[in-house]
Amino acid sequence: MQGSKGFEELSPWLRHWPSQEPSLTGTVDTDVVVIGAGFTGLSAALELRAQSSEVVVLESQRSGFGASGRNAGHLTPTIGKDLTTLVRMHGRERVSALVGFSDTAVSYVEDLIAGHQIACDYEAVGNVITAVHPLQHAKIDRVAEAAFAFGIDGELLDKAAIEKRGLPPAFTRGYFEPHGGVLDPGKYLLGLRRAAVAAGARLCEGSAVETIDDHGSRVIVKTTRGRVRARAAVIATNAYSPQLKRLRRAGVRLQVQLFRTRPLTDKQFRDVGWRGREGIYTAHEVLESYRLTRDDCIVGGSKTVRVAYGDRVLPDVDSDCSRVLEKTFYDRFPELRSLPMDQHWGGAIFSSPDFLPAVGRTGRGGKLVYAVAFNGHGIAHASYAGRMVADLLAERDGPGRVLWGRRSWPLPPEPIRWLFVRGLLAALGRIDRRVDRIAHGRPRSARARSRARGAA
16 A cells, blocks of 8 residues: 555645544444445445445545546546447447447536535536647547547547637647546545435445455455445455455556646746646547646646556656656646646556456355446546446446446466566557657657667
8 A cells, every 4th residue: 555655645636635434343234335435436335325225335545545536637438448449349339339338427427516516626628639740640530530420529620620729739639529527536536425425325444355255145344353244245446456356357557647737827828728628638559638727737647657567556656757747748838847846646547458447246146246447537437337336236227238248358367467568558658759759859869779770
């Protein structure tokens, strides 16, 4: 876990967090035990309470400790790596259902915000996938063509349309997704936490799970100071699932990093444009993301992705990654070179082989239901996962069936997995560095030119 780091230091979204709920002690009987109090666990608690199930939620740290409290705050209907890849992997009929699922997930979050009056600074401004150089224009065009073919509401933006919208000048082409926007993920999660507790769910923070026993008629989950007996369990631990010795091959734990700037001055805001305040993410193989906060800071990052052997926990912040992110930001926003950074932070996401959430049943008798591996699209998909696991437990149909009814693609065991993922990340990084080098008119380094001559 995080050692001595204070909870409020994990990300800027967690700076003003309430006191921890009491830990579990003794033995508790309930209908469903939920392991993990992020977007999935808390929305699952809300859904299960709505169908009159007794619910205990166990969280090893505090709610939002994982990716739910550390992400960039984009609410977007994006699903998979891209639509054209999804069609090749799953066929048009299944992709049509996946598109419907993802759009439903965004609406579900908006309904949660409105229904529970969650003050999370939500701005329904949409998001734009952008190019930083003509080398990426064909990819943007393919995204737009696929979206139009599936009837997705959106708009292809040429350079003139980008300028008309007032998007920052570094971006040369884009595809605008109007459904969704940006929000404060910490405030959103805090709203879910309050709503779940108000609905009657018992939230036990500081309750690390040690074992899950599903051999008998009931699931018995033991923590450091107590245990829960339930008819079913929900595993909502995402990147921390391997620490439960479960779902190790459902995804790979990847470490990503983000930053937040100081607030822009009025002049800086005029210089950079961005009048519509849309969320931005780039067409790189390992994307960059940027968005404005309510107090006019810029949150950005991703791009640098690390992977450790055997799902080992890596430090949240890596100084080399911080330097790359800062350099990239000032390259994209040269008007803001005098804008200082406020904070760097990081965390783990869980990525599946086909870039789709992993949802289903496991264990003896299928008493363990899981929803993990949100591939960086966690606000929409991880929130709607609460509805999906409730549907699974009630054995009812729903838009999520397209996920739990699909053939899984398990990852290989170590060391093959680590070697494969490292190699893939290195290859994608080379593609992105070439685009960035050309976009900024930089020649290759002497070392790279020497390698090229040697290869020739």
